Amino acid sequence: MKLHENLQALGSSATAYRYDNPDPSLLESFPSPFAIGELNPVGATGTIHIECPEFTCLCPLTGQPDFARIVIDYQPDKLCVESKSLKLYLGSFRMFGEFHEAGVNRICNDLVKLLAPVSLTVRGEFTPRGGIPFWPTAEYRKP
Amino acid sequence: MKLHENLQALGSSATAYRYDNPDPSLLESFPSPFAIGELNPVGATGTIHIECPEFTCLCPLTGQPDFARIVIDYQPDKLCVESKSLKLYLGSFRMFGEFHEAGVNRICNDLVKLLAPVSLTVRGEFTPRGGIPFWPTAEYRKP
Amino acid sequence: MKLHENLQALGSSATAYRYDNPDPSLLESFPSPFAIGELNPVGATGTIHIECPEFTCLCPLTGQPDFARIVIDYQPDKLCVESKSLKLYLGSFRMFGEFHEAGVNRICNDLVKLLAPVSLTVRGEFTPRGGIPFWPTAEYRKP
Amino acid sequence: MKLHENLQALGSSATAYRYDNPDPSLLESFPSPFAIGELNPVGATGTIHIECPEFTCLCPLTGQPDFARIVIDYQPDKLCVESKSLKLYLGSFRMFGEFHEAGVNRICNDLVKLLAPVSLTVRGEFTPRGGIPFWPTAEYRKP
Amino acid sequence: MKLHENLQALGSSATAYRYDNPDPSLLESFPSPFAIGELNPVGATGTIHIECPEFTCLCPLTGQPDFARIVIDYQPDKLCVESKSLKLYLGSFRMFGEFHEAGVNRICNDLVKLLAPVSLTVRGEFTPRGGIPFWPTAEYRKP
Amino acid sequence: MKLHENLQALGSSATAYRYDNPDPSLLESFPSPFAIGELNPVGATGTIHIECPEFTCLCPLTGQPDFARIVIDYQPDKLCVESKSLKLYLGSFRMFGEFHEAGVNRICNDLVKLLAPVSLTVRGEFTPRGGIPFWPTAEYRKP
């Protein structure tokens, strides 16, 4: 079995970018190598740290652009998120308006639904508005 | 329901800046998206980190200007502080004289009264006077 | 005479953001204080350095988002560019596709037409694609 | 002769801070030691670099606070600017509204009138508004 | 009641600098605003971080100058240390010879005696001698 | 006319990576927008700065891997280098052995032949071998 046999976005030339609405159906996963005994006989625990410095959306009230670095940390259970699909998903916020706190909460919820991880954290390091940066964080732990 | 339906300062052109006295009535809140079940079905915990590098007030004894970066970290319960109203509130210290320790304590108390948060911390990173920077911190946790 | 008596974007609450096409008509200018004898009796030479770290456009071939810091340096003759109108102009590239080199050249040409400056330089510090950042610069000097 | 025999602000306990209007009469000078033969028999050329990271004024249109680091470089002829008087002068912009370009031009003209220097440059490194920092510079050279 | 009604050094023009011996009588305190119920009704805990990058004393054996950044962190009980009096106290080590470890221990003991704090830490970040920096720390916690 | 109508590598899904030999036929160019009058009516001069932090080749004597950041600066005449083709060209050094000085000289010569630029500089910032980094530069100017 190849880890990536069901992936569609990675390496495809027919990528269609969507910018109008956050779209969790763009997200794809693949089996975590840490969860496959033959690949991980010593039973190491895997975690993944991801930084997306090129996130942008709109202010829901004024319509002006907002920019952020989105930082994701998670401990997978059975699934990992595929990198190009994550790029497409984050890109789909481009013309969407939402408060900082609500956007970070949305990304966290969409990824937890996709991956059913052991734990997952999303931090949005937004650039300053009115000279003041707001950085919300959403932290999930499997009950 | 829109998260921001009761906000007044954000996006308004009639902003009136007040500089003479710290005025907690300038602060506005909105419902925390982390506390709304339909927005956060996985039950992620939210926290918010805020930096205000443009704070200034006066020395209560000498009248000379003081400058600080105000850093706020909090875990909301039902409410979040709105960003433009926070800017206006911090701006209202501009012509007010107060010791570093007392000002940081005041900001912490005003925000706790507004938000009734799970926890909230305010640190004032004041620039040096006499070559020595003083950085007081006030830390609140719901009993 | 007020320097800013003809400005429209700054301080207005009716700002309409346009994202579909680079639109030089969004740019506004005001009289340079360096060119007004009563304000500058000693005859100092003025120059202005501007950084726009939140620029984004699209790739004309693949449609994927591009991000850049746009850095502008100019020596005004009679006119200065107003800051909020520059923000709106740069924001109008948001859904437009263009090569890095062509976009930087376009910004330079639009600003030179607006200001007729003594000199003006635009540098686009684009983030890496394929691991490689390209940073084009366009440099104008009045003949 | 003492270099500082005519100074008034430095070491005085009766300092009265003025915040309402830029006031060049607050500025004081003292004889440049580089221009006094007995102190400088080898004829070295003196220059002075000054940074004022705690400058604040208001926006003339919106009334919101602006913040900047003011950087001054000059080559004195007969006079040097005294440090505490410069602090008081820069502090007098606190409640005054002026465009970035006009404020930098004003500081340059006030210092040139005080000092009649060989050359003098003022740069205002203002913090971002709308995500964009504007840094004007005024440069004077004795004709 | 004013927090600062008993202070003497701050704002005084008659400051007499003493350099010959570490003198704890130079230290002054004021009531902690965190300990005054009407100022802190939510009961926030206060802590203060202080950096003194301009500390200098002498080597007790060779007489050569030593330099350090003194970093103090404390949680006040009823009293806070006043900033100008701390500057004068640290300045009184200027012509005094003492080992790094003994000097840090002395500052910690003098401040604990003044403030009776919940906890207090002093770290001396001394510059290298013989290419090697020694940084002693003294840490006090109320029993 | 589209600037990119003849490009082949960019946006293609059939990219074939070659690693065995530096291959200048991988390089592609497109018309410089700075050289097209209708795009650049004010006659601005264009320059491009490029950084390739992911360059690797082999040591010709020992076969061990070498790593470098390749920095390219050029002033185009009629042509610009396309970014994905440059990535493929630099990738073709992966299994090739050559001295640092010879590799930098080769890249410079291959790009000058492709672009016939006004000027072009290539610097190779190689990581240390034996604790010592060697950074050769090749600088071309049209005679």
Added chain:
Amino acid sequence: MKLHENLQALGSSATAYRYDNPDPSLLESFPSPFAIGELNPVGATGTIHIECPEFTCLCPLTGQPDFARIVIDYQPDKLCVESKSLKLYLGSFRMFGEFHEAGVNRICNDLVKLLAPVSLTVRGEFTPRGGIPFWPTAEYRKP
């Protein structure tokens, strides 16, 4: 006994670099000095931190090169990994294609098999693809 009497790669001139496949047989170990009583009579605990900033492999789907800094932390039991053999082992990934998560998991498993350590962590700090860096970590602790 010499700690290094069985080592083969270090100091050898006949090093043969292999690039086609991750090859754990390239790894060599030597007795940990922390585990030898006569060298460590006070019974100090040893740990080792290693950084390999020059790691490169290929993408299993697109064949394009990937680059990473590999960071290893371990607490040895009886054995330590020899530095030149580790370099050769990491170099053997050069022409091999594997997902980031799988490669980090592989390095962790190969080192645990070699060393039987008390604990061992491998982090792969990969450079961005599509503007997004992925950094997987594998963490092993002896049961």
Added chain:
Amino acid sequence: MKLHENLQALGSSATAYRYDNPDPSLLESFPSPFAIGELNPVGATGTIHIECPEFTCLCPLTGQPDFARIVIDYQPDKLCVESKSLKLYLGSFRMFGEFHEAGVNRICNDLVKLLAPVSLTVRGEFTPRGGIPFWPTAEYRKP
């Protein structure tokens, strides 16, 4: 009693540098001021952080020079290490060959024997060999 009455290296002009062999007899100690009740009546706990960025020894196999920053942290019981004697001790490794792990272990053991501390840690931050830095740490805690 003077803390330093038995010291020999500090302030002596007859310093004889030894480079041929690590020599623990070069190390000297003095009574910890934290352990003397009259100096430390409040009973503060002392710790000392030391950095030696100028350490060099040889590779035991190839004879090539190795370089490291040696970082020491300890909590003294009755004794502190004197700074110049530590410099001489670390200098005595200059022409001695030893593996990184063994050298760090040796320094830790020699210092524990000298000081009988509550705890003591030695980290060797060696510069890269083959592009890879190895940083061993030895950590001692009094049983």
Added chain:
Amino acid sequence: MKLHENLQALGSSATAYRYDNPDPSLLESFPSPFAIGELNPVGATGTIHIECPEFTCLCPLTGQPDFARIVIDYQPDKLCVESKSLKLYLGSFRMFGEFHEAGVNRICNDLVKLLAPVSLTVRGEFTPRGGIPFWPTAEYRKP
């Protein structure tokens, strides 16, 4: 001939530190190796860059301590300044009061008298007073 045969301060155990007055008689020189044909047959030009981050003196008006990094750059003719004698000379300002501009001018004049250099520059990077750092420079060139 030894370059250092007439030096007195370096390596001497009888160093007497003077702190009361700037004392140019503490300065010592040695023959420049760049000026000795047998040492420099190719005729290279020598220059020396020196940084003294541990300079301190007093304010002539208020008596409070001032701190600075003194940076010296010179091109020797026949003589170089010896390092330990420079340390002693700079240390002799410790209890002396002088304006920043006058102190930098004094150091420049004392070194030019000692060395008769081709050129010599002294910059005093003083720490902020009133939040504002003043950095005077004195620049000498042989006529």
Added chain:
Amino acid sequence: MKLHENLQALGSSATAYRYDNPDPSLLESFPSPFAIGELNPVGATGTIHIECPEFTCLCPLTGQPDFARIVIDYQPDKLCVESKSLKLYLGSFRMFGEFHEAGVNRICNDLVKLLAPVSLTVRGEFTPRGGIPFWPTAEYRKP
């Protein structure tokens, strides 16, 4: 012809390190690729920047170790210096005593004799002694 056909140190396992005396006979050169027409048909000018952060020698008076970063910049004429031979040459200063200025002058002269370059500069960035770093530079230009 191979550029490296006469090199001896690089890739040799029989390297003998010499530490007792600066030995220019250790230096080796190879033909500059920039000077070979068939390798450089466009006639680019080559320059090389080299940093040696691991240089150490002794003080000629006190015998204590000195450390420096040696930075070399040169424009070759017909020859380039080989990297491993340069490492061996710089290593031969290890047990040699010489003033900073004389050592930098020596390295410059030895390299100019080896390479007959168009220009060559050597800077020695020595670590502080007595808190003061001395950085001599020797600059050669072919007459």
